[in-house]
Amino acid sequence: MSTYTGNQEGEPINEPAGPATTAVSTAVDMSAAPSTEAAPQADAIAQALANTERPPRPSALSTSVTFGWRALLKIKHVPEQLFDVTVFPVVMTLLFTYLFGGAIAGSVDGYIAYLAPGILVQSVLMITMYTGTTLRTDIDKGVFDRFRSLPIWRPSALVGMLLGDAVRFTVASVITAVVCWFIGWRPAGGIAGVAAGVLLLLIFAFALGWVWTFLSLILRTAGSIMGVAMMVMMPLVFASNIFVDPSTMPGWLQAWVNVNPVSHLVTAVRALMDGVSPGSDLTLSLMWAVILVAVFGSLTMWKYRDPK
């Protein structure tokens, strides 16, 4: 008969020596702790297991939407995570409008017409960086192990997460637009034009999100993801036509600004909101979105098989 002495540290067995010929067991008496907390029921578990119903495999869209639902539930339970999408855009908009307005355009009213679409783009693109840190936290907590062990279309957890983020981006867009409207922005394109601009922005933000998901799979900490993301975002956002017309810039900077995908996006969004045809900038923005998804989506899914 086997025995277990109930300790691994070599502690003495604190029981009086008895006339035992076999060992004294010190296994802790579990039944001694009655509690109000409900206990698991073995027969009910067996019954639950016996229900071997296996529904048909869900579609990629369905699982992505389910993961989007998860993102919304998280917003419901942790509403603080809307803080960045509400306060950040307001601060950015007020700051840059009143900081640069007089100097650049002679007046705040004059500047807001130029800046509003750009600051909208900037607010949303900056917020996309949080996608990376959120994913890293998920991975570290272990819940992604469960998702990755499910028989589902693999990218759906990430697609769903980005869909959930689209909700946050929409909130940020609406808030920024409203602040701009209060400052005096009256876009010629009207509500429809603004909505079209925001839609294009959301598409681009979704595509940019894959850059951060990739970063979060190759970097180990949320801090390092944020650091690298900042380094990527700085030249994209600030060396663009968001704040000023590039015509006053030196040639080398103009060269960059003119190829910067964010510049194309801003020009297209500006045109849509001003109610004029966005022309080739719309095509270029969408093309960049496709490239980002193709390149960083693939890289992400390649790393997703074996993340750090």
Place this chain on the structure above:
Amino acid sequence: MADLAIETHGLVKTYGDTRAVDGVDLAITRGGVHGFLGPNGAGKTTTIRMLATLIRADAGTGTVLGYDISSQADEVRSRVSLTGQFASVDEDLTGSENLRLIAKLYGHSGKAAVRRANELLDAFGLSDAADRQVKKYSGGMRRRIDIAASIVVTPELLFLDEPTTGLDPRSRNEVWDIIRAMVDFGTTVMLTTQYLDEADQLADRISVIDSGKVIAEGSATELKASVGAGALHVRVMHRDERENARDILVRELGVDVERSADPQGLTAAIDDRGRVTRALSALDSEGVGLAQFSLGQPTLDEVFLALTGKPVAEAAVNEEEAA
């Protein structure tokens, strides 16, 4: 091969310079609990993660329920479940939401997902906590919701990675009961643990792993038998009597007697149980008072020490013998 739940040949996973898993060969039959026993960092989790298709092996092959873990990963995924070492549920969501999320991901409709979630919450004694966020659960409840999430769709094989680490004894016992209920149903369970008593209590067969290699395999009884008939543990009343007691025991038992880390403790591996009674009477007649003594089969602790040669306080066996 078809009746093997898990079969691997030379699985390797390298992280930088460390070979976390260094050529693991396994042949695990269906049904029952297979224990995967080893200290922290032995490669248990890495092996499990390769088998559950969470990470890819750098070398070697493996099949789970007859499906290749690299080329048929999706087939594997639809038949196994994993309860990871850290809670593999979303702590921000409630227990009910977590189960509904998993049920939906398996393709249940909204209504069916709610039904299944409620059924499992009831079975695992979590109905009262259904609408509380998991981060507010106790350790034991967290484990239960985690295991419940693993059987939203009944798996053929369940990986449990250190399911009782950090739990209080009562919660641990509850998890054991859950595992037994699942095994009774016919689910194959592969369990990693660093607790020897857990493997002893639950596992039909045990693979002992250390430094990325399987160093022994067998039933608990077989593993214990590999290190001798048993061990006598003695604790003298006063520590200055230990040497005297040791001399008597060496004489009467005819084997070496080890001094344990406890200054009053002595341990001897014995081949002949008959001599034990004589040795104890000798101690008594020579006036050595005993605080306690015990005789038993070697514990898995002792087996483990013998196999790994790791210095641990309660060293009881003086020779190693790999099974």
